Amino acid sequence: MGKKRTAKYKKHIGKAPGTLIYTGEKNSQQLFIESFDYNPDGFTEKELKNIEDVFGYKTSESITWININGLNHIEAIESAGAHYGLHPLILEDIVNTSQRPKIDEYEDYLFLSLKMLHLDANENVIIEQVSFVMGDRYVLTFQEAEGDVFDNVRERIRSGKGRIRGMGADYLLYALVDAIVDHYYVISEMLGNKIEDIEDTLFEGNVEDSMSIQILMLKKELLKVRRAIFPLREIISRIEKSESTLIDKKSIQFYRDVYDHVIQLSDNIDIFREMIWSLMDMYMTTISNRMNEVMKVLTIIATIFIPLTFIAGIYGMNFDHMPELHLKYGYYIVWIVMVAVFIAMVVYFKRKKWL
Amino acid sequence: MGKKRTAKYKKHIGKAPGTLIYTGEKNSQQLFIESFDYNPDGFTEKELKNIEDVFGYKTSESITWININGLNHIEAIESAGAHYGLHPLILEDIVNTSQRPKIDEYEDYLFLSLKMLHLDANENVIIEQVSFVMGDRYVLTFQEAEGDVFDNVRERIRSGKGRIRGMGADYLLYALVDAIVDHYYVISEMLGNKIEDIEDTLFEGNVEDSMSIQILMLKKELLKVRRAIFPLREIISRIEKSESTLIDKKSIQFYRDVYDHVIQLSDNIDIFREMIWSLMDMYMTTISNRMNEVMKVLTIIATIFIPLTFIAGIYGMNFDHMPELHLKYGYYIVWIVMVAVFIAMVVYFKRKKWL
């Protein structure tokens, strides 16, 4: 089992740096390219099958967004990289889906690699890597597969509402990053809800054995999400402080807004983390309380009946000379003694507040 | 349940940045606006119903405080924003009540978003967002609902006591922020008291099953308060170090004072946090001690009577040839043996300090 799991990184070992290897699992993904070319006056939207079809946009005066799905098509990505003059290490990062979120500033373009988070039908967190290359008048996005969180950006380009059509590539990049960060809130709320669900269960006094598994799963999920979100703090802050001419002064304020969101998300995650540890603690004390209760029941029953059984045992002995046995009211006296012991015990436990 | 909870953030997704959506729950709040216009010589106080009524103050030479309650009235806020030339992202932050405390410096105004904390009748912490926009000669405040902690500021403006009427908008902002921070102390003391109450209960040796719930609730409350207070450290410190001309040199000292208070509050919260963890620990050991005591009682009773019952059992056997049974004093000898075993056991437990 361990052996199978290590396969992923072994692909890479023994290759020269800059060698493109797709490390994801969507190897049968069709190459799917869509392009948006727009200016304040209008827009063109296209679906393309070949990477060569997009090369014409490089020199257009309007803003172009080219969205490439299918990182398994190495040769297409290499060809796009060559056309846009991208550094080989960037291409390597694009297809390496286990990449940590990062930013690289080059003279002519900015490279950004983020994690897009969404939920599947069972509320599991799905992580997909999205890479961005922003040049003077274009933004390239690279995704593993179709399906993303950018529909509202597409809609805003199409409708011409908002300020998107009137601004540059830096604002387009912002809009896309903002769409990703907005979705983080959905994940964050889902995690918060899961924590509260466990909390509610514990508050109602229900303890299930599976609860420690649930808590551990939640911790793992939180770690996964934290890993996607935390590096963003530094990344967005570097865009904000960038002296690159690619980022217009007017856009900085928008990036600052995204930065505030990322900080808030990081805060949330730290709080969730603390709450999960508290839940674990509470789960532990609840188990201890249960054990305590079990022990009390056992102790009460045993300490009441063991002495009584002893008394009964005494008069079950077969000695020839046991004067009590021949007393007329011996049997009744024993009963009285037993009831007295019983009552004494119950009073004792009442005082100890065990009953 | 989980589904219902995520509704809040979903409102936002798919909207262009700068779209105003009120995320709070007070949707039936009436729009309520009050204005104070003052200078060292006098003041005017008004209650207004329409946002347009306040626009005249923008150009007045005197200092104006306009307090707008009712964030559900999006169009009024948009109209005020347009009149005062506020950035769309600021308007978005004003109505987004899940906003983290933040500061944004613009050329003409300063934007501040804080959390106002107060206690309801059951000593639960109520969090309400208050946003401030401070311009050259005005301060706008935006609240979700009527009812706030600013009454003493109003009184000082009315009475003309203190230095408030003689100073600028930066001092007014300080006075309002100071009023909010002052109220944090009430919350802080309430938390401290709750911790001490639990501590006292534990010190008296009372352990209730509900205590772990109480402790967990306290932790959550503390996290909530921390989240409101901690960002203030950076925010106030940024005002202090601001090079904006909006903040007068003379006012800096006052902001430094607020800063000291915020640091002290942060210290308190860190200390509370540590104390709560200690309480949890102590609760755990108290449970363990309890269990220990239960076990001891069981063990003492069982280990004393089990051997005695065995002896009784021996002489309850029906063998034809059991010479002891026919001894004249057999029964009495058995009693002596039993009492001897009993005493030996008691001595043993005394030595172990279990009795």
Add this chain to the structure above:
Amino acid sequence: MGKKRTAKYKKHIGKAPGTLIYTGEKNSQQLFIESFDYNPDGFTEKELKNIEDVFGYKTSESITWININGLNHIEAIESAGAHYGLHPLILEDIVNTSQRPKIDEYEDYLFLSLKMLHLDANENVIIEQVSFVMGDRYVLTFQEAEGDVFDNVRERIRSGKGRIRGMGADYLLYALVDAIVDHYYVISEMLGNKIEDIEDTLFEGNVEDSMSIQILMLKKELLKVRRAIFPLREIISRIEKSESTLIDKKSIQFYRDVYDHVIQLSDNIDIFREMIWSLMDMYMTTISNRMNEVMKVLTIIATIFIPLTFIAGIYGMNFDHMPELHLKYGYYIVWIVMVAVFIAMVVYFKRKKWL
């Protein structure tokens, strides 16, 4: 109870900043003022009743130390503040005894607020706030009540030994702060001793139920002390790096020495903190070990006698046809079987190392 406790901060709410409210508990303290005026050639020591009596010293060429006891005398403090030109916020800080240790640099004077720690008769830590105002040629100190740790400074001024009479107000301030920090060592050692006492008790294997209370009390005391000492690191370091002309170059070395002491004290407190956590851990394991021992005794007794009692029970049955009962040596054989079972059990427990 909670209600009563919040009273303290409520005093403050609704007051303008700069309003002086004494928040301590020594309301019946008499105003008591003492002054030392000295130069290399001599000194004058006086006890004064009225604050006005000290005003003459302001312009004297010699160094003056004025020590004011009784923060409940608001009007005297206000009058001194007015005479020495102190900022209203400083006066507020002087009388607010729940103030965090702080430093404020003004053009003409330096304001310092520290906590003076000493032990009462029961080795409880007593915290008293001391505020310092250091001007060019004077130091004012403000204390809640008479009784302080400055006796050695007084003695050195009187005797003229050491360098104190030959140096400026900055050295006097150092001498006073140093006296306070020196006393922290007494507290630190007392805490260390208390920790070692608990440790010794645990090492001897004595566990008392009250120990968790003791440990918790110690933690609280440590938190209290930490709160007084930790802010000093930054405060003294700011004096050291101050560019104020009030601090002479020659004195910096002395402040650096105090700084080293404060760092060492902080180290100690961190170490104490870690040790207390270790003690709690050890207390927990000791309880667990105890429980284990109790369980073992129960288990040994029960598992030895329960099977034996069963055997006795068998031959206590009243069946008509039980051939063993009529064997001549049946009774003795049963005894042999029982002894054999007993020995087997004991051997088993020996092997398990439970005996």
Add this chain to the structure above:
Amino acid sequence: MGKKRTAKYKKHIGKAPGTLIYTGEKNSQQLFIESFDYNPDGFTEKELKNIEDVFGYKTSESITWININGLNHIEAIESAGAHYGLHPLILEDIVNTSQRPKIDEYEDYLFLSLKMLHLDANENVIIEQVSFVMGDRYVLTFQEAEGDVFDNVRERIRSGKGRIRGMGADYLLYALVDAIVDHYYVISEMLGNKIEDIEDTLFEGNVEDSMSIQILMLKKELLKVRRAIFPLREIISRIEKSESTLIDKKSIQFYRDVYDHVIQLSDNIDIFREMIWSLMDMYMTTISNRMNEVMKVLTIIATIFIPLTFIAGIYGMNFDHMPELHLKYGYYIVWIVMVAVFIAMVVYFKRKKWL
């Protein structure tokens, strides 16, 4: 045992700094030297037996990589050090295999000491120290023994593929460091797999006593790996920011890529660490749950049968006058009572959800 273990460092004590002492365990390693000399047009690969054979390369115009295996050959290393003008402390660091990863910049060369991690047949982490000296046109590598992770670099030099033959010594150093860091991923994945294996075992509810040993071993392994990887963050970052002329501007981008990898590895290790602590927690709760279950079984059996046995004991007594014994249906009535008690108990436990 303790005595034997301290032997290693004792070797060093009492020696002058700069004295070369090999602290590893491979004392019988043969000296083995290989050299690669290349330029864009071709390459020469040699295996050498004497250190003197490599000295000729120092002045060659082409790039030279000399790989020296066998740190026990102190005199050879000293002679190489003298020839290349290396500082004595560097030679000491090369042969001291317990060296922490470090970087030292000298005017003419850069010294780098890293840990090479690989797995042995049993998936144990093997740590070997590799030292690098990079000069203007050469890279020296020093290893304890033959066998390393550099085969792909050798292959790339031989084949002339990629950019390695066309670039300088700084790129060669990068390629070697990158090969080492690439192998860290294998270790990281192996650790991740081991954690998941334990997690899976716990999820299936299997608890073995050895599990705490496994978890502790994993923690130790993680600490070992962390110690090798964490210092690299600072080291690579110092190369990146170095102003040395030895590092060409074009190579910086490659080092930045390695830096990103190291950061990602550090993140992974932090996450693993947190997960191991969680596992320990879960292991603890699983043990507690087990104990709980054991206790329940005991309690159920004991509390059901102890009262029943008591009833039987009553009617085993030998009193002369026990009227129930002579009732015609006495025996059956007792049975009915017993069954009733039994059912009552079972219902009680069902309600408590113990059954």
Add this chain to the structure above:
Amino acid sequence: MGKKRTAKYKKHIGKAPGTLIYTGEKNSQQLFIESFDYNPDGFTEKELKNIEDVFGYKTSESITWININGLNHIEAIESAGAHYGLHPLILEDIVNTSQRPKIDEYEDYLFLSLKMLHLDANENVIIEQVSFVMGDRYVLTFQEAEGDVFDNVRERIRSGKGRIRGMGADYLLYALVDAIVDHYYVISEMLGNKIEDIEDTLFEGNVEDSMSIQILMLKKELLKVRRAIFPLREIISRIEKSESTLIDKKSIQFYRDVYDHVIQLSDNIDIFREMIWSLMDMYMTTISNRMNEVMKVLTIIATIFIPLTFIAGIYGMNFDHMPELHLKYGYYIVWIVMVAVFIAMVVYFKRKKWL
């Protein structure tokens, strides 16, 4: 007991700063002074009885090392201090043996106070304070008592091997500090061995009650060592970055080497710390596992025999009408039932994996 312990610091309170008080325990130590005066050509070694004998070396052109043992001889230290122009606070630090490691830079000399660690016969860590004053051409060392770790430095001066005789006072200081740091490795290894010994014991499944004491003692020892080593990081780094002319450029590299060692030691101590916490955890789980096992044995025996004893009890009753008693094979049938119950129980426990 607490009272006695506080005595140490009380000595200090009430004294003027700069008052020399020896706070150690070696009050009967004889004053013992040794001097080394050397240059590349030769050396003079002397043992002196009076402090005045060393004053002549101050002006010598050669490098002088004066080693003074016996901090209880206050007057000798004061006289040396006066002769070498040392600041009174430095003299105070020299004789205050509870001093935290520190560095102070003066114009003419450098003051350094370190902790020398060595092991006594029982492998306990002994801490002794060593102070260094380095001037232009001399190094003074102050120790509490004879016996130190500097023998190899003495030997190197005598033999003239290595570079020591050819370099300045800064190199001599380095050599002495390096000797101290080298000895820290012995302590570090000893601690590592102790941890591994406990670990081995736990791995073998042996749990002793005293183990928690051992672990706690180890923690305390680690804290003690950490306190001696951690401040060195900053101290050595300050020497490295010092702009004092007392430290020659050529020596910096050597101090950097010591710095690397100190960092490695700090790393080790952090790792030891984490391992000790893990050990405590493992000890706890081992205790829990033990308890679990004890409980299982009890439960198995009790749950098997309690029902059987009940059955025997039934047929021990003395009812007149108990038809089973008169069955011919009644006794044998009861035996069969009992064996069946026994087997059923055993199978049940096997399935639960308790057997």
